[in-house]
Amino acid sequence: MTKVTRAQSTSPPDGGWGWMIVAGCFLVTICTRAVTRCISIFFVEFQTYFTQDYAQTAWIHSIVDCVTMLCGLGFALCYSPAIAMVGKYFSRRKALAYGIAMSGSGIGTFILAPVVQLLIEQFSWRGALLILGGFVLNLCVCGALMRPITLKEDHTIPEQNHVCRTQKQDLKRVSPCSRLTKEWVQTCLCCCLQQEYSFLLMSDFVVLAISVLFMAYGCSPLFVYLVPYALSVGVSHQQAAFLMSTLGVIDIIGNITFGWLTDRRFLKNYQYVCYLFAVGLDGLCYLCLPVLRSLPLLVPFSCTFGYFDGAYVTLIPVVTAEIVGTTSLSSALGVVYFLHAVPYLVSPPIAGWLVDTTGSYTAAFLLCGFSMIFSSVLLGFARLIKKTKKTQPRFLAKESDPKLQLWTNGSVAYSVASELDQKDGESVAMAVPGYNPT
Structure with missing residues (x-):
């Protein structure tokens, strides 16, 4: 087997092989997030075939998203590492790089939505899923593009790790079953955990984590119920698939343009605020959705929601890196996406239960909208308190x-x-x- 060479760099190159990392992450988001979104098109087929209500059928999509974010299984082994690698290779152009990489979700949705509908009509839902499975095998190609890189901050290793390495050299001559060996294993495990997950004790990260829970609860149900809702107001199957395509292509524009804009000098220091703005506006779009009951009204909704969905998805890694730094970015992103799991698991079935109980989508959409707005307000309020605390000592000093x-x-x-x-x-x-x- 050939030995993997690790690229050496004192700082993120902001280019070079980094663009291949972006291309790999772009394809990863197509094969993971876009394919997951297209399960919304299968929703009506599943409901008809299995003769189940909304709440029961929604578990299919919920479990897919939950397992992706919760375990080290399937899509999770590709999605989080690919996103973290982009953050390793880019600093000055980080938002733009993430915008291009994450736009794969929108491009994939735009292309796959009508294709999946056509596959269902031609080969039934079973054949369509089989073909999608073959397409997802391209994730193997993406993994081949991920070249490791060592940054300057990665060389800053705590003294505890040095102690662990010294002890390891001494323990090579000791029996693996001895008490000293067991103590060394416990010590090194504690050292590694303390280094990798020290950000869990940061107040800013705790607030971000709580906010992510509410944001994730709100964003998931739309991709499950947009097509069924459109069908319920008289839109045809092809037109409903067109709405998903529209949402996907505008998602692309949101990924790239918002990433480019927030990399500009006049917005570089306000990326956190831009993230709050995008999440809050998606919540407002949810509140308006129950009164939109025709295709001419649902198309502008898909455009608006898709744009700001792409915008805040691009900024999640950027905001996380701003809080924890690039050294712990991979672990922090793993925790952030892990926190998506529980809301992704419960929100579509809860929304389906509300639809079954009330006979309308209104309550489900309003709950999602208020959840996203609360997520935005919570982060904004926390940032305001932090700035106030910083201002008071300066004022007292004066x-x-x-x-x-x-x-x-x-x-x-x-x-x-x-x-x-x-x-x-x-x-x-x-x-x-x-x-x-x-």
């Missing part, structure tokens, strides 16, 4: 400095400040050997 105290009489303020400066100068001069005040 208050305690006599040179910065202001009086209503400008001449008095000037003379007092001059006198204080003169005294400070004299005190410094007196400390100099040979100082003579005369």
